[in-house]
Amino acid sequence: MSEQVKVPEEEVVEARSPFSEAWEMFRRNHAAMAGLVVLILIVIAAIIGPPLYAVDPFEMVWAPFSPPGVDGFILGTDYLGRDLVAALLGGARVSLIIGLAAAFVTVAIGVTVGALAGFYLGWVEEVLMRITEFFQVLPTLLFSMVIVALFGASLPMITFAIGVVSWPPVARITRAEFLRIRELEYVTASRASGAKNFKLMFSVILPNALPPIIVQSALMVGSAILFEAGLSFLGLTDPNVVSWGQVIGSNRQYILDAPYTVTIPGLAIFVTVLAISLVGDGLNDALNPKLRQR
Amino acid sequence: MAFVQKFLIRVFYAVILLTAVLVLNFSMMHLAPGDVADTISQSMGGADQEVLDQIRAEYGLDQPFLVQLGRYIGNVLQFNLGYSYFFNTPVTDLILQRLPATLLLVFTAQIMALLIGVVLGVISARRPNGLASHFVTALALFGYAAPVFWTGILLLIAFSLKIQWFPVAGMQDVTVSGGFWVHALDIAKHLVLPAVTLGSVFLALYSRLSRATMMEVLGSDYVRTAKAKGLTEREVVYKHALKNSLSPVITLAGLQFSAVISGAVLVEAVFSWPGLGTLAFQSIIARDTPTILGILFFSAVVVIVGNLLTDLALRFVDPRMGGK
Numbered sequence: 189m190s191e192q193v194k195v196p197e198e199e200v201v202e203a204r205s206p207f208s209e210a211w212e213m214f215r216r217n218h219a220a221m222a223g224l225v226v227l228i229l230i231v232i233a234a235i236i237g238p239p240l241y242a243v244d245p246f247e248m249v250w251a252p253f254s255p256p257g258v259d260g261f262i263l264g265t266d267y268l269g270r271d272l273v274a275a276l277l278g279g280a281r282v283s284l285i286i287g288l289a290a291a292f293v294t295v296a297i298g299v300t301v302g303a304l305a306g307f308y309l310g311w312v313e314e315v316l317m318r319i320t321e322f323f324q325v326l327p328t329l330l331f332s333m334v335i336v337a338l339f340g341a342s343l344p345m346i347t348f349a350i351g352v353v354s355w356p357p358v359a360r361i362t363r364a365e366f367l368r369i370r371e372l373e374y375v376t377a378s379r380a381s382g383a384k385n386f387k388l389m390f391s392v393i394l395p396n397a398l399p400p401i402i403v404q405s406a407l408m409v410g411s412a413i414l415f416e417a418g419l420s421f422l423g424l425t426d427p428n429v430v431s432w433g434q435v436i437g438s439n440r441q442y443i444l445d446a447p448y449t450v451t452i453p454g455l456a457i458f459v460t461v462l463a464i465s466l467v468g469d470g471l472n473d474a475l476n477p478k479l480r481q482r
Numbered sequence: 483m484a485f486v487q488k489f490l491i492r493v494f495y496a497v498i499l500l501t502a503v504l505v506l507n508f509s510m511m512h513l514a515p516g517d518v519a520d521t522i523s524q525s526m527g528g529a530d531q532e533v534l535d536q537i538r539a540e541y542g543l544d545q546p547f548l549v550q551l552g553r554y555i556g557n558v559l560q561f562n563l564g565y566s567y568f569f570n571t572p573v574t575d576l577i578l579q580r581l582p583a584t585l586l587l588v589f590t591a592q593i594m595a596l597l598i599g600v601v602l603g604v605i606s607a608r609r610p611n612g613l614a615s616h617f618v619t620a621l622a623l624f625g626y627a628a629p630v631f632w633t634g635i636l637l638l639i640a641f642s643l644k645i646q647w648f649p650v651a652g653m654q655d656v657t658v659s660g661g662f663w664v665h666a667l668d669i670a671k672h673l674v675l676p677a678v679t680l681g682s683v684f685l686a687l688y689s690r691l692s693r694a695t696m697m698e699v700l701g702s703d704y705v706r707t708a709k710a711k712g713l714t715e716r717e718v719v720y721k722h723a724l725k726n727s728l729s730p731v732i733t734l735a736g737l738q739f740s741a742v743i744s745g746a747v748l749v750e751a752v753f754s755w756p757g758l759g760t761l762a763f764q765s766i767i768a769r770d771t772p773t774i775l776g777i778l779f780f781s782a783v784v785v786i787v788g789n790l791l792t793d794l795a796l797r798f799v800d801p802r803m804g805g806k
Contacts, residue, residue, distance in 0.1 A: 451632075454636070
């Protein structure tokens, strides 16, 4: 039994974890909190919406072009008489799933390439950065259109096509962070105490490089949702699932008769991506308090 | 001389990059299910194995991968990107027909976004809490979150269906006849909405960055010195600060070329603009692989040329860049 020194209650300073500190900062940011609330509502709608609102988004349930609010269809029907509420709820699922999965692929490739380039330097860095440059020369949307067109429009292929063209910015940010951190003393210290390269990269340097990567990943989810919307607007989408971009694309010939069939799904994309970008900006302020100038 | 040398190195890199694009192109074509023989036999209404083999031998499809790749690159060097069985035209001709429309759209949007973006940035940097500054903040959010094709459709509904200021689609009105200027005016009218749609995304980026750099420059020592020696605010901003705040914005604009072309694909689809994006869309629906890959190659060329032009522009704005 070691003797404990009693510290008077009022002198105890709670050591706050960096996480709770960041959350404190985030909570005070009204725009970011609003974004978070909207985002949570969208996620809930995507999860419980389709089972609760049991209308098949592909089924022709009513007369075409029934305007919003008429005959019990809150958002109206499209050119084939399909219910737009069902399409929006189904589309939310696809958008969020592809957004998250594609952002995951993007970050996985980007962080690996950036970490290797920023850690090993020399010819490894040279080769990897040339490859990054190569991917930045190809227009992202065209490149992914080609991939989807050649190898089939399934959700996994679309996810892959978005991820494989979007990673260069993540790689650049990760590399820049690694270049900065690898020179810090604590890295030298763990290297001196015998840490292997792999451990240095992923458990010594990476945790400290995370803040900008997290912010970028959040924004990547938004970009991936926009990307998927663009592809499905052009008709490059899995024909078995409903998606927001595809609803816009298939209704756009009828904007004169029924503009709401195009404006409403577009608004859904806009609000979702806006919410994500507000959360991303909030994360940026909370995680990098020193870089608050913009 | 250092500049010429640097420029030549850039050109050398560009050639390597483009070769890599060709290798990637060809590998994708090779990996994708179905080949030219299948396409041709489909258009003939089906063929048996013997005919398929015959076609494959005729087009060299039975040769090893590297031989075919070498032949493909050799063909591209002679400006031959293959033949489009869907359009019944050589791919190069097809692309060169459509390229001017895309270039017109892309460069108009970029230049418009840059000019307005810098002006907005300067105005809002001088009054960080003014109306222009709030507008830039709102625009930055909108520009990031709004899908560009949706913005386009909204503008289309507002300014060519409701208020009939601009034409709904296309690049030229076939009924318009007259001299060069009549046609130029007609194209300009068609160009307004697509260019504004495409430019809005990048305007958001540029005005935000330009505000940030301008504010930084306005807080620097030499600006204080310039003010101290009695120059007016106006002179300080436009003679000293502006020039130094330009290069980050131009650098960003240079990096955006590939994004602008991606955006152009969607904008062209909305406004039926007869450029490469519309062609890409048509050839993807028709599964016309040579055309799709040719477009990918050409757009890489446009991006690289855009980057080189950006380098030149940077040198013009900031002579220090030449030495590096």
